Amino acid sequence: xxxxxxxxxxxxxxxxxxxxxxxxxPGSPDGxxxxxxxxxxxxxxxxxxxxxxxxxxxxxxxxxxVDGTHPRTGRVLDAWLQFNRSVDWxxxxxxxxxxxxxxxxxxxxxxxxxxxxxxxxxxxxxxGVARRTAESLGHPQLxxxxxxxxxxxxxxxxxxxxxxxxxxxxIDALVRPIDG
Amino acid sequence: xxxxxxxxxxxxxxxxxRLRATDDDPVAVWEEALERGWSDGLPVIAPTAQRVKxxxxxxxxxxxxxxxGPDEAALALAKVAANAVMAGxxxxxxxxxxxxxxxxxxxxxxxxxxxxxxxxxxxxxxxxRRELDINFSHEMLSMTTRANxxxxxxxxxIFMNLxxxxxxxxxxxxxxxxxxxxxxxxxxxxxxxxxxHSVSEGLPRGRSAVTVFxxxxxxxxxYHQIPQRSSELLLILxxxxxxxxxxRIGPSPDxxxxxxxxxxxxxxxxxxxxxxxxxxxxxxxxxxxxHYDIELVAHAEKIELINRGRDPDEPRVxxxxxEGRVRVLVAGGVAGWHSLMIPTLAWGTPMxxxxx
Numbered sequence: 001x002x003x004x005x006x007x008x009x010x011x012x013x014x015x016x017x018x019x020x021x022x023x024x025x026p027g028s029p030d031g032x033x034x035x036x037x038x039x040x041x042x043x044x045x046x047x048x049x050x051x052x053x054x055x056x057x058x059x060x061x062x063x064x065x066v067d068g069t070h071p072r073t074g075r076v077l078d079a080w081l082q083f084n085r086s087v088d089w090x091x092x093x094x095x096x097x098x099x100x101x102x103x104x105x106x107x108x109x110x111x112x113x114x115x116x117x118x119x120x121x122x123x124x125x126x127x128g129v130a131r132r133t134a135e136s137l138g139h140p141q142l143x144x145x146x147x148x149x150x151x152x153x154x155x156x157x158x159x160x161x162x163x164x165x166x167x168x169x170x171i172d173a174l175v176r177p178i179d180g
Numbered sequence: 181x182x183x184x185x186x187x188x189x190x191x192x193x194x195x196x197x198r199l200r201a202t203d204d205d206p207v208a209v210w211e212e213a214l215e216r217g218w219s220d221g222l223p224v225i226a227p228t229a230q231r232v233k234x235x236x237x238x239x240x241x242x243x244x245x246x247x248x249g250p251d252e253a254a255l256a257l258a259k260v261a262a263n264a265v266m267a268g269x270x271x272x273x274x275x276x277x278x279x280x281x282x283x284x285x286x287x288x289x290x291x292x293x294x295x296x297x298x299x300x301x302x303x304x305x306x307x308x309r310r311e312l313d314i315n316f317s318h319e320m321l322s323m324t325t326r327a328n329x330x331x332x333x334x335x336x337x338i339f340m341n342l343x344x345x346x347x348x349x350x351x352x353x354x355x356x357x358x359x360x361x362x363x364x365x366x367x368x369x370x371x372x373x374x375x376x377h378s379v380s381e382g383l384p385r386g387r388s389a390v391t392v393f394x395x396x397x398x399x400x401x402x403y404h405q406i407p408q409r410s411s412e413l414l415l416i417l418x419x420x421x422x423x424x425x426x427x428r429i430g431p432s433p434d435x436x437x438x439x440x441x442x443x444x445x446x447x448x449x450x451x452x453x454x455x456x457x458x459x460x461x462x463x464x465x466x467x468x469x470x471h472y473d474i475e476l477v478a479h480a481e482k483i484e485l486i487n488r489g490r491d492p493d494e495p496r497v498x499x500x501x502x503e504g505r506v507r508v509l510v511a512g513g514v515a516g517w518h519s520l521m522i523p524t525l526a527w528g529t530p531m532x533x534x535x536x
Binding site: 004005006007008009010011012013067069070071072073074075076077098101126127128129131132 | 195196197198199200201202203209216217218226227228229232249255258259261262263265266295337341342343344347348349350351352485486488489490491492493494
């Protein structure tokens with residue numbers, strides 16, 4: 001006869017908050033203004049490569065760039081708020097350290113809450129930290145794509161190859177329906 | 181049959197769950213705890229309702245724990261007790277554990293144990309050392325007694341299971357350190373000519389207390405000599421602090437003031453030569469805060485970076501090197517020639533609380 005298993009007090013804290021809904025995803029980047037929130041050494045090489053690829057495959061209505069440094073005050077804050085209002089979707093990056101990853105997620109969440117769908121690029125080694133931040137901000141389903149940690153010292157060719165190899169994944173993260 | 185002491189097992193803040201393992205098979209309990217992510221790698225005691233109730237010692241299982249959970253949500257005391265059971269704590273350790281958690285919450289260090297290469301070091305003062313058999317002599321930091329090993333381990337499991345401090349959700353704990361498993365000792369007050377640390381922090385003599393530090397390692401300081409000369413020992417201690425001074429050269433220094441744990445032999449050398457604890461702490465503090473005058477390219481880059489988000493008309497923020505007071509404790513075996521330097525992290529301020 002098999003004994004019943006032990007009944008124990010669950011030693012784990014489970015999150016109680018209800019996730020907030022992500023903003024509806026666009027069907028395609030066609031005809032949209034892309035926003036590039038940029039922060040990390042040499043990350044702009046990746047975004048430039050990505051921009052070239054995007055324009056070669058879609059009709060891009062425009063590209064806006066904003067710096068991802070925190071905290072933001074005065075005119076720098078004004079520029080960030082203007083960015084929020086002026087783009088149709090945003091590629092947010094790069095979360096390459098324990099401060100940068102949470103800050104990238106915070107910016108992405110702020111954009112989502114302002115009606116801008118996002119894809120956030122995070123170092124593969126910091127995905128756990130990024131997702132923990134997203135959960136704490138009520139967005140466990142935030143769309144995150146990981147990149148190798150060492151993008152800051154990759155060659156231009158390596159960056160170009162990386163942009164090409166992750167392009168499909170990023171577009172999928174942007175357009176995939178919320179329940180998909 | 182479930183123990184109904186949890187009042188309402190459907191409440192989200194405390195719940196019961198059934199294991200596949202039975203108590204007859206401790207290896208199966210351990211393996212299932214590993215599978216569920218509850219364990220720190222070592223065997224755990226199954227947190228049955230009966231054991232959790234014993235650990236609570238009459239406290240309300242639904243009462244809020246002294247440390248907030250993720251997103252500042254309240255944690256049920258029953259869950260803290262469950263982790264204490266898993267760690268192997270005896271019920272009489274629970275007040276000491278709760279006091280330590282309260283100190284962590286109050287001193288701004290909880291984030292450090294998820295995002296920095298440090299361990300919560302718990303230092304006990306007062307009668308509780310002997311009541312719980314907390315080691316303050318030979319092997320005190322080897323975690324060879326139940327209290328030293330399990331009180332610290334309970335903190336570890338609480339951070340893992342209740343505060344989410346486990347890989348891959350950690351940052352900047354590249355290598356970890358052994359003290360994160362448990363790092364607990366008592367002060368050897370009986371061998372000290374000076375006030376216990378808790379008294380120096382304002383608590384009455386004879387009151388049981390715990391202090392929490394964010395420790396990043398342990399470094400034996402060797403002065404093997406008869407006769408002992410305090411001037412020579414002081415020189416050696418100051419030079420050992422070069423680790424902290426050097427670790428503050430970089431653009432984002434996080435090295436806090438070290439703790440100096442004098443052995444009974446070494447504290448006698450200072451005391452005989454007329455040193456007070458306050459004098460020694462001041463001398464060592466001046467030494468460690470004598471920063472290296474080294475300019476790196478990285479410093480200018482860091483200043484530019486942290487000000488890039490500011491309106492250009494606002495004053496620039498210039499980062500400063502962390503400073504703080506070196507604290508001197510007395511502990512360790514009587515026979516022996518080593519004291520200890522414990523480097524710390526400059527996150528939060530060590531806090532001493534009494535144990536009720």
